[in-house]
Amino acid sequence: xxxxxxxxxxxxxxxxxQPHRTLKEVIDLLAGKGIGAVVVSDASMSVLGILSERDVVxxxxxxxxxxxxxxxxxxxxxxxxxxxRGDTIDHVMQTMTDGRFRHVPVVEDGRLIGIISIGxxxxxxxxxxxxxxxxxxxxxxxx
Ligand code: AMP
Numbered sequence: 001x002x003x004x005x006x007x008x009x010x011x012x013x014x015x016x017x018q019p020h021r022t023l024k025e026v027i028d029l030l031a032g033k034g035i036g037a038v039v040v041s042d043a044s045m046s047v048l049g050i051l052s053e054r055d056v057v058x059x060x061x062x063x064x065x066x067x068x069x070x071x072x073x074x075x076x077x078x079x080x081x082x083x084x085r086g087d088t089i090d091h092v093m094q095t096m097t098d099g100r101f102r103h104v105p106v107v108e109d110g111r112l113i114g115i116i117s118i119g120x121x122x123x124x125x126x127x128x129x130x131x132x133x134x135x136x137x138x139x140x141x142x143x
Pocket of ligand 1: 053
């Protein structure tokens with residue numbers, strides 16, 4: 001299964017923020033949308049960074065709640081690992097495991113076109129294993 005297929009099933013909506021926004025605005029977005037990360041982008045949808053709930057927890061632990069007034073650019077991860085439509089689900093899983101993160105933006109021609117979370121990957125992976133197990137059962141039963 002490819003990233004393109006996952007996006008066609010889940011949609012291409014990505015919640016984004018801008019570098020000058022505050023952490024408070026981001027946590028309102030995370031909580032309001034029930035998501036774990038936002039991509040930091042500019043008007044042309046270039047990826048400038050990523051900020052996840054883990055970053056927010058780290059910042060508050062280190063600097064206290066006053067840091068919620070800080071700008072996103074101060075605390076985001078600026079070096080973002082991305083995938084493309086043609087990458088496989090195995091590649092995405094390996095990328096998340098190697099990088100120890102749970103979100104990977106999808107980029108095409110330098111522009112953000114979607115995001116894959118670990119939840120999206122696990123859901124499809126479990127479905128694939130179930131389908132294979134069912135096919136094997138049917139094969140054995142009819143052999
Ligand atoms: P997460 O597991 O996605 O909550 O993110 C854990 C840490 O990795 C946070 O510091 C994020 O800013 C960072 N992060 C999340 N996704 C990516 C990514 N695709 N590329 C680089 N860093 C990321």
